[in-house]
Amino acid sequence: MAVECPLQGTSGETYDRVKLLQSENYVVEILGHPITDDDFAITNQYIKDNIQNDVGIRDSTKLQVWTMTLHPVVVLMDYNSVLQKPMDEEIDFLLADESLKGLYILGPPDENTGKAGVDTGFLIIKPSLKEFDRIVSMYIKTPFDPETGWNGFGYHQYKGDMGISGFLNWYFHNDQGYLELDRCIYAHDADEDCLGRVPFSEAKHLKMYDRVCGKARHCPYDHPDWSEEKSEACTTLHRRCKSNIIYDVCLMYATLHVLYVPLLELS
Numbered sequence: 001m002a003v004e005c006p007l008q009g010t011s012g013e014t015y016d017r018v019k020l021l022q023s024e025n026y027v028v029e030i031l032g033h034p035i036t037d038d039d040f041a042i043t044n045q046y047i048k049d050n051i052q053n054d055v056g057i058r059d060s061t062k063l064q065v066w067t068m069t070l071h072p073v074v075v076l077m078d079y080n081s082v083l084q085k086p087m088d089e090e091i092d093f094l095l096a097d098e099s100l101k102g103l104y105i106l107g108p109p110d111e112n113t114g115k116a117g118v119d120t121g122f123l124i125i126k127p128s129l130k131e132f133d134r135i136v137s138m139y140i141k142t143p144f145d146p147e148t149g150w151n152g153f154g155y156h157q158y159k160g161d162m163g164i165s166g167f168l169n170w171y172f173h174n175d176q177g178y179l180e181l182d183r184c185i186y187a188h189d190a191d192e193d194c195l196g197r198v199p200f201s202e203a204k205h206l207k208m209y210d211r212v213c214g215k216a217r218h219c220p221y222d223h224p225d226w227s228e229e230k231s232e233a234c235t236t237l238h239r240r241c242k243s244n245i246i247y248d249v250c251l252m253y254a255t256l257h258v259l260y261v262p263l264l265e266l267s
Contacts, residue, residue: 002030031067034132035060039140047144047162055163060139062120062164066132078121082206082240090124090181101126101177105186107165108193108209110158117158117165118172122187122205139167189213190233200233208237216241 007013018028037057040048051057065076073091077083094100102125106116142151149156150170160166172178184194188203191212200206213234214220221231 031061031064033058033061034063034136035139043141044144046146050146051162055160055165059120059160059163059165060136063132063135063139065123065125066127066135067129068127069129071127074123074125074127076120076123076125077205080208080241081121082208082237083204084201084206085204087124087204094124094126099177100179101128101131101175102172103179103181104168104172105181105183106169107158107160107187108183108189108191113157115156115158116169117155117160118168119183119187120160120165120168121207135168135171138171139164142167142170188233190230190237192230195227195229195233200229200236206237206240208241213237 003016003018004014005017007015018030021028035057037048037051051059062076065074068074073094075087075091090103094103102123104123105119107119109116144150144156144162144166145152146156148154149161150167153170155161155166155170155173158166172180182198184198185203186205187207188194188198188200188205189207189209189212190200194200194203214223216238220226221235223231226234
């Protein structure tokens with residue numbers, strides 16, 4: 001499934017995604033998800049029965065970032081990311097403190113509950129097999145209840161709350177080795193919250209979501225409800241994302257949300 005991808009609008013034609021990425025000088029490694037449905041049989045029956053309706057068990061593939069121990073620090077980014085400024089300062093800060101394990105941000109707040117999970121599309125961590133084993137074990141063993149969240153502490157009620165995003169929210173808040181960064185500096189998406197707090201040009205890392213800026217092909221920049229600032233920010237996001245080869249490849253085949261599954265975020 002990670003290699004042979006369908007061409008939308010064709011009658012069953014496919015292409016080799018690995019060869020495509022290798023042709024652009026990416027190093028591709030196919031990694032499986034370290035957690036299976038059977039792992040929840042004892043403590044997390046609710047997740048076993050319902051996670052397929054949330055983000056699916058393959059969401060755990062992102063945990064493989066902790067296994068990349070050939071590198072002192074790994075930055076995990078998803079396909080809709082645009083680096084606006086270097087991350088040298090954050091990487092040096094992490095390496096300089098032996099007690100630190102990683103830096104993270106929360107995603108945009110849920111429209112109904114105001115809650116948010118960890119944005120697993122942007123993590124800066126120190127790889128560690130010991131930490132990887134601990135996270136996997138804790139994810140399997142920590143109880144989750146739809147009314148009270150992870151371990152009864154209210155980490156739930158947003159998209160992905162049963163998956164890695166929800167679990168890491170609880171896990172990181174209970175481990176002093178992980179520090180939370182400002183979402184609008186490290187994942188500015190041109191929404192009203194970020195535009196009101198952080199100038200778009202000062203953000204270090206940008207994120208493009210269709211729900212905020214719409215689709216580039218629809219040219220939504222004269223939207224009557226958009227401020228001039230938001231229109232300019234969304235125009236910039238679309239332009240920069242389209243110049244990103246991965247986004248361009250996804251756009252080329254009109255399968256933006258299908259092509260780039262989590263395991264390729266580790267490439």
